[in-house]
Amino acid sequence: MLEMRGEFVVARALAGADIPFRLGRPGVPNPDFLLAGPGGAEDPVAGLEVTAVSPQGIGELAERIEAEHGAGDVQVELEFSAYPSRLQDEVAEQVLDAVRCQAAVLAAEGQAAAVLVPVEDPKNVVPLVVTVHTRPGSEPLTWRVGGGELQGTLASAEYAVFQAGRGAAKTEQGRSLDGAPVVLAVDISRYGGAWMRSAKVWAGRLAVSEHFGADYPFAAVAVFRQSLVTPDVLEAAVGIPAHHSPAARRTVVELCERLGWSFASAG
Known part of the structure; x- marks a missing residue:
């Protein structure tokens, strides 16, 4: 489409x-x-x-999380150590599992520790980490990319264009x-x-x-x-x-x- x-x-x-x-x-x-x-x-x-x-990326991951938790009482924040070119299904599932586990801990204890999901994918050129934070609230999902060079991200995009x-x-x-x-x-x-x-x-x-x-x-x-x-x-x-x-x-x-x-x- x-x-x-x-x-x-x-x-x-x-x-x-x-x-x-x-x-x-x-x-x-x-x-x-x-x-x-x-x-x-x-x-x-x-x-x-x-x-x-257009490989699956941040937008698709955010949509999946919002579809599952958007109407609940859990506020989700994602932090990426570098800008990903692709987030494969297995990575998306790991992030979703982290959100589910944290939501359960929040319901029982009122707070939950951040979870780190490592991502090693040659399309991203450099390894990166997704840090998943959840806290009580009903605000929309937010995400940010940590400081760092964009050389790997743009090299991946340039390669994909010619491929x-x-x-x-x-x-x-x-x-x-x-x-x-x-x-x-x-x-x-x-x-x-x-x-x-x-x-x-x-x-x-x-x-x-x-x-x-x-x-x-x-x-x-x-x-x-x-x-x-x-x-x-x-x-x-x-x-x-x-x-x-x-x-x-x-x-x-x-x-x-x-x-x-x-x-x-x-x-």
């Missing part, structure tokens, strides 16, 4: 910028949007493939337009702390990323965010590598300029 909504907001952005497009043909390898040239020529001058990276363009199906889509550039647009709204990096910085990082080798199937990689309270593409950023032809790179730059998306080129 998130990926489909991402396609809708990108389509709206294209229409708002008066960029003519048609949808990709079903059943054959091609991107979601085929962008027409001057006069609406049949052969597309560029393509846009939209996808999303979204790999695989047999995506490779065919990226190379399907006979030399016309195809841009991979990845929604990072729900990928850990990816939203903490500004569009300008994202664009620069994408353009020079070690993951953007000459064998990568897409001519450019974009990230963006979306929100359920607005139909707009938010904080869009595009990285353009140096190894594509000047004509392909110029086409991507012109597309970014018309859309008003931040961009950076490696060359």
Whole structure:
């Protein structure tokens, strides 16, 4: 559902910028949007493939806790030693078990000690700890991230963005337009702390990323965010590598300029 909504907001952005497009043909390898040239020529001058990276994270964990304890008399506070990119089901269950146990102790004794849940997951790059506090009250769940560097969190997000363009199906889509550039647009709204990096910085990082080798199937990689309270593409950023032809790179730059998306080129 998130990926489909991402396609809708990108389509709206294209229409708002008066960029003519048609949808990709079903059943054959091609991107979601085929962008027409001057006069609406049949052969597309560029393509846009939209996808999303959204592993279970803080939001989903908070929703599960609130569904179970939101209407009770237990106030839950979570503290993360670093911003997680993913909280797998087993971690979520450990946190929920800690809340349940603490709620029982609170009912019997009036107070409960904090519980530490360790998280070791390669997607998070660095090990982290979730500290679970419960106390009497009916306030909404709160959470915070302790001090620390975001290097691991953002490295994980950057890796996930480029991985979204790999695989047999995506490779065919990226190379399907006979030399016309195809841009991979990845929604990072729900990928850990990816939203903490500004569009300008994202664009620069994408353009020079070690993951953007000459064998990568897409001519450019974009990230963006979306929100359920607005139909707009938010904080869009595009990285353009140096190894594509000047004509392909110029086409991507012109597309970014018309859309008003931040961009950076490696060359």
